[in-house]
Amino acid sequence: MNEITLKTIADQLGLSISTVSRALKNHPDIKQATKQKVVALAQQLDYEPNSLAAQLLQRKSKTIGVVVPKILYPLYALAITGIEDIITQHGYQVVICQTQESYAKEVEQIKRLLSFRVSGIILSISAYTTQYEHLYKVIRKNTPLVLFNRDCQEVECSKVLIDNHKAAYEAVRVFLELNKNRIAYIGGPTYLQISQRRLYGYQKALEDANLDLNLDYIKLVDFEKQSIDEAIHQLLALPTPPNAILTFSDQIAQATIVVAKQKGFSIPHDLAVIGFNNERADELMTPTLSSIDQPAYQMGVCAAELILKQLSSEQPLSEQIILKSTLIRRQSA
Amino acid sequence: MNEITLKTIADQLGLSISTVSRALKNHPDIKQATKQKVVALAQQLDYEPNSLAAQLLQRKSKTIGVVVPKILYPLYALAITGIEDIITQHGYQVVICQTQESYAKEVEQIKRLLSFRVSGIILSISAYTTQYEHLYKVIRKNTPLVLFNRDCQEVECSKVLIDNHKAAYEAVRVFLELNKNRIAYIGGPTYLQISQRRLYGYQKALEDANLDLNLDYIKLVDFEKQSIDEAIHQLLALPTPPNAILTFSDQIAQATIVVAKQKGFSIPHDLAVIGFNNERADELMTPTLSSIDQPAYQMGVCAAELILKQLSSEQPLSEQIILKSTLIRRQSA
């Protein structure tokens, strides 16, 4: 079976390709009768326009590439929905890519999007991305770029972020109000700048409360289960274990609660816990988990709006939107 | 800034376009010295091949479209990862699309993939899809199609499914072993065939145990929170409420447990619960939730393999793979 093209239709009706093209696009120049004939035959033949050809000709694809670490993380799944809702309203399409937190895959996906000549790229960098040449390239090619959720100061472009410093600061404040004085932090990889930012917020809050920084109370983990468990065990096995823990993610916070309960800690009495992300499971656990809610959908919406703004502007913009997170207090703190 | 093309490089080096093309592809016909010059300049200019043009010419895109209801559902996020792992190993790319359970969006996404001339489509239909013309069109166009997770008997193509009938049957058997005799089922929309299949499994198990079918104990819901809560309340408010509930998803099961606990039911003593999907939250709840684990990643792997098989075969195949689910027993049953 051969590909059905405009030519197939044109030949069969004794028309020219251009007439058929215009007829299908409902161009006013074409006679009604002709249009009807063309449309009818197109339908009968299952004609589907070849957008590769169209996009090649128009040198733009009306497509926005979205690159995230893992769609399995609800934050990204929600953000993508926000992006899609806005983007499609404006006649663009979305291509979703995941990097599985791999730098190599990130480079590859970006390359692929560029070679598809997408109109713009919305990206949340992988945890292991420490070189940015692939992003500089995007910018050099004048392809609009918006970073979201995970910051990267080395790259100048529009960004949508959460007030991570403040969020961590406030979480520590909550612990202090509960008279917790041995506050620990389990953070993500150091080269992840939002992890740093939360760490600073944590440190600042301690400092402002005139508490000494205890380095034993700071653990940095990657996102593997093993590394998380190790950190939790180390903390809880300290001669003077913490009586409050702020964690980089709910996943870590949940694991912390499970382990702490096993070890006989009473929560929040012996140990208070606050996580990040406000996942659905937080409400279901016993005790329920306090967590910092990040406006994931809204982040997607903003990122999409920034990309659209940039698409309709001539010079490159680099606007920054900082969204507010909300500490949801539940039983664990 | 103009687009950098092969011509840009060719002109600058005094070569022809074809030589440059071959040089970049490391074609053996091209002299080493030439290759080096070309590659160097390409790099310097940030040349990125235009895959629209390449794919147009070769009439195939080496791309597989994947369409799922929502990537927010962990089952789909995991399945997609399985698909990607296999597909990319074979030099193909994946385009992810979600339909948000909307029939209209499903039609649109399929159309978009066809117009992109993807090599194949892997699909899990939306809960509200009851017409299949868009899928017949895919088949008519000889585009390989694989359905997964959600069946659709009206469409003949390769499929990867779970043994839903058996899974539900076995869950009811567990209830029976616990001497539960008032077993309810909260299912998904009727037009979702896997929901039907689970219902039949449930009914068959009751029948085989010589228990009468009580229609009050069967509720069908859509996936909205409101409809789920309504069903749960109705069941628990019955004069003789059930003492065991099988639900279509863990989300429903979790909500059931929360409500039941509020109403003073002791679980599993007064009410046993089994859900579907084995989500991460199941282990964190109190009581922990028994659930039927579906091999999501494996489903993706199989779907990918079926698509690849079909891509390398001439005639259309319609192979069916039924994967085994596993009932994970926890406290709730």
Added chain:
DNA sequence: AATATTTCTGCAAACCTTTGCAAAAGCGAT
């Protein structure tokens, strides 16, 4: 030095669509 052989490069067509411009067709008025 001329021929045969190998190595390397270029021409041109093809993929399918869109669109400016020219040309044809239709038609009413003279």
Added chain:
DNA sequence: ATCGCTTTTGCAAAGGTTTGCAGAAATATT
């Protein structure tokens, strides 16, 4: 019939790449 006008259609170029084949250049053979 002829002109002028409007309506409708077709021509051809452009977009960037790949690839079979022919041709040029370089090298080897006589």
